[in-house]
Amino acid sequence: MFSAAKYIVNNDPAARNIWEVMLTYSGFHALAYYRVSHWLYQRQDYLLAAIVAHLGKRTSGVEIHPGAQIGKHVFIDHGMGVVIGETAVIGDFVTILHGVTLGSRRTVAGKRHPQVGNHVLIGANAMLLGPIEIGAFAKIGAGSVVLDDVVSNTTVVGNPALQVQQHQFHTVTKHN
Secondary structure (H helix, E strand, O other), X not given: OHHHHHHXXXXXXXXXXXXXXXXXXXXXXXXHHHHHHHHHXXXXXXHHHHHHHHHHHXXXXXXXXXXXXXXXXXXXEOOOOOEEOOOOEEOOOOEEEOXXXXXXXXXXXXXXXXXXXXXXXXXXXXXXXXXXXXXXXXXXXXXXXXXXXXXXXXXXXXXXXXXXXXXXXXXXXXXX
């Protein structure tokens, strides 16, 4: 947990120290609850996993299904209103702002939520819906509704989300 807090301190100008992050950042708390509920879910203790996830939602304002797969150093900034569905997959070093939904469009069995690559930035109140793939280093603009795959190194905005920029190069934030 210290490594996740340290990553936030190094990448959020508002974070002053590890203790501030660990004690006051709702996205950090939500991911801590998620890690416990996911561990229980993997051991097929679905009821206890759901209870822990529910407590996490009640205390942080972030709803993460225990079945979701979330990589390392994911930063949920401000957190309130974020929803991450059961079959969602989130890579490493992803930043998710408040109000984001990684949801489904159909009530069918199997893969129905987005797969997000590494180093992706998802803007506030964006909705990524269905079994779509978001490539590495993509940027999703605030309020966008993403219904189709997004190519790596691309920025998309709008409803429905459309490509506005293809990045030639990507920058990697400092990782400790």
